[in-house]
Amino acid sequence: MIRDVETICPFCGAGCRLVLRAREEDLVSVYPASHGVNEGKLCIKGWSAHEFVHHPARLTHPLVRECRGDDFRETSWDEALDVIAERLKDTLGNGGSDAAAFIGSAKCTNEDNYALQKFARAVAGSPHIDHCARLCHASTVAGLMESFGSGAMTGSIEELEDADVIFVIGSNTTEQHPLVGRRILRAVREKDSALIVADPRRIDLTGFARIHLRHRPGTDTALINGLLHVIIAEGMEDRAFIEERTEGFEELARSLGDYAPRHVAAVTGVPADAVIEAARLFGKAKRAAIVYAMGITQHVAGTDNVLALANLVMATGNVGKRSAGLNPLRGQNNVQGACDMGVLPDVYPGYRSIGDDGAHRFFSGAWGTDRLPRSTGRTLREIIDAALEGTVSFMYLMGENPALSDPDITHTRRALEAVRFLVVHDIFPTETTAFAHVILPAASYAEKDGTFTSTERRVQRIRKAIEPPGLARPEWQVLGALARCMNYGGMNWEGPDEIFREIAQVTQPYRGMSYDRLGDEGLQWPCPAKDHPGTPFLHQESFPRGRGRFVPVRYEPPPELPDEEYPFMLMTGRSLFQYHTGTMTRKSPTLQAQLDEAFLEMNPDDAARLDVADGGRVAVTSRRGRITVRTRVTERVSQGMVFIPIHFAEAAANTLTLRAFDPRAHIPELKLCAVKVEIER
Ligand SMILES: Nc1nc2c(c(=O)[nH]1)N[C@H]1C(S)=C(S)[C@@H](COP(=O)(O)OP(=O)(O)OC[C@H]3O[C@@H](n4cnc5c(=O)[nH]c(N)nc54)[C@H](O)[C@@H]3O)O[C@H]1N2
Ligand SMILES: Nc1nc2c(c(=O)[nH]1)N[C@H]1C(S)=C(S)[C@@H](COP(=O)(O)OP(=O)(O)OC[C@H]3O[C@@H](n4cnc5c(=O)[nH]c(N)nc54)[C@H](O)[C@@H]3O)O[C@H]1N2
Ligand code: SF4
Ligand SMILES: [Mo]
DSSP, X not given: OEEEEEEEXXXXXXXXXXXXXXXXXXXXEXXXXXXXXXXXXXXXXXXTTTTTTTOTTOOOSOEEOSSTTSOOEEOOHHHHHHHHHHHHHHHHHHXXXXXXXXXOOTTSOXXXXXXXXXXXXXXXXXXXXXXXXXGTTHHHHHHHXXXXXXXXXXXXXXXXXXXXXXXXXXXXXXXXXXXXXXXXXHHHHHSOOEEEXXXXXXXXXXXXXXXXXXXXXXXXXXXXXXXXXXXXXXXXXXXXXXXXXXXXXHHHHHHGGGGOHHHHHXXXXXXXXXXXXXXXXXXXXXSEEEEEOHHHHSSTTHHHHHHHHHHHHHHTTXXXXXXXXXXXXXXXXXXXXXXXXXXXXXXXXXXXXTTOHHHHHHHHHHHTOSOOOOSOOOOHHHHXXXXXXXXXXXXXXXXXXXXHHSSSHHHHHHHHHHSSEEEEEESSOOXXXXXXSEEEEBOOGGGOOEEXXXXXXXXXXXXXXXXXXXXXXXXXXXXXXXXXXXXXXXXXXXXXXXXXXXXXXXXXXXXXXXXXXXXXXXXXXXXXXXXXXXXXXXXXXXXXXXXXXXXXXXXXXXXXXXXXXXXXXXXXXXXXXXXXXXXXXXXXXXXXXXXXXXEEEEOHHHHHHHTOOTTOEEEEEOSSOEEEEEEEEOXXXXXTEEEEESOOGGGOGGGTOOOOBOTTXXXXXXXXXEEEEEEOO
């Protein structure tokens, strides 16, 4: 018997709809749904999304051990949950709720993440909860909260097709969000949109760009301020929008004095003429949309970069209307949802501030508890540091692999080694489960019901196609059982639909949603009432904070620049064919056949100088550590710059990266550090 089950791709935040074809309990293939954002198409990861699910390495039983040196032994759920509950009670008894920390997952459903934050706050009384959004768009959330009062993508993917100008900065869209990239290419090829790309590398998109601003990495604030300087100097700003909708423009205009094109050219390496040309193209467009991702956010200056982009869209009146706006592409399949669910240390579901008395009263009532924390918790970085110091002694980690994805993993691994009790809930053994005391087997996306929220704020249902392997179970169910062991009765849900009803009750932007209403296309938040159609683009009438706020920003160079000893600027990022720490994609034969090894992109002139051949092995060393990789000699990178993808544990880019953080958002400088490259001997 063949069954077709429509669900959502588990990889990137584009939110493509796909169909899993199952024969009995086997997934036999994937094909694209004809509707939805992807219109009957998928990228190669989507087409292969069934392959990892049946891999023999899947976790099938809870595993426990007393000490880190011991072997794991298989056990029952009852024993595993008893062990965790005992250790949590001890921790709360000895160190108080401050000693427990929770890490959620942008790979898991809204229902799973809602359950985790409710457990952390209502059961453990701990404010310490965070997830990989900290490594990704924390600076977007911080910056856009300040400028607009809301940190999400302002527009919709489909709208990009009708923009006159699309400005892509720090997003390798065709590789990392291929079905968003497709819309951009369609706009350029079929609708005459002009594309501006700002990226230090020559990526696929630059081949379609009218202007490629090939700036030095880490100089984005200067580049964006430079564009604004020209726009205002030449009177291309939107006076009416500025007057009616914003505040702080005069101060912004004054702050741009230092960013004349000649000066910006010296800092960024982009010729002054190109800065002027790009500013005119953007400034004169009727509908200009900005698309950005990790090239902007993963810097010490991440929040500044985001603020500068917000200044640019507001000054030109390109927000609050269709086919324009500021569009941070959220990376993971459900990172938007994990944020919406309040898997962040400073907000409840729906972004209600932890410090707000009204929110505290509301959630205390809704969850029937007087334990809720009163103050903001620790961010991912602070949780790791507190684990190393011993302040955090109990850590519950769901669907994340920080032993590979954090900056300076030598430090992170020391912290994972130090924490007194670690629970990891994953579908596979990972570099992180190696440090655990208890490993819990999770149901994958193909084995559970729930919802994911895509980058365009679209909440969509995922549907169970097959049973989970062995004893593996959905996370919400496990957390509910654990809550019962802790004598809390507020998580006795029958199924994810019941959780979603609770989410809708307590989360304003989801208030009008239900599983029935999500239908074939999902709904885009805000959807505040049962008859509300959802919201394709934000801020049409006003901003959530009232007037949009211009915040002047100054360019500061990145924290570690090349010098004599470490003469190359290393950029880290991704490949189309692999996903993050590779736990899933490296188990897919189709994807492995495309790329199964790390590489270092190096410019031909540098390669000639170092006498490195294409394909030759080199050692790459930073002040933190050393890895060896094969070289790809290519014009994609400029002289003095090299690039490594993050997917490969045996050549982990994060052995090299540094612990330097954006002071406001605590996002690490994951994109850049200084390295030396030598032929391996
Ligand atoms: N195949 C695949 N797709 C993915 C993922 C994956 O692992 N694999 N991960 C998903 C996730 S969670 C995320 S967050 C997204 C990330 O998606 P992207 O942000 O698009 O991907 P990255 O490769 O991290 O970096 C994007 C670009 O930033 C450029 N860059 C480097 N330094 C700078 C700089 O200083 N300034 C500017 N302007 N650009 C710079 C790089 O050259 C690169 O082209 O992808 C999502 N999609
Ligand atoms: N140097 C450098 N470092 C980076 C980045 C970079 O550009 N450069 N990018 C950063 C960014 S943007 C991100 S988002 C992070 C990603 O960092 P992580 O989130 O740590 O990376 P993933 O490999 O996506 O880890 C997800 C884990 O969830 C598991 N999983 C998958 N499905 C399920 C499920 O249904 N349930 C459960 N319980 N587990 C599941 C997977 O097996 C995997 O172990 O990496 C960051 N690290
Ligand atoms: S674009 Fe993203 S969501 Fe769509 S199929 Fe590819 S990985 Fe999946
Ligand atoms: Mo991400």
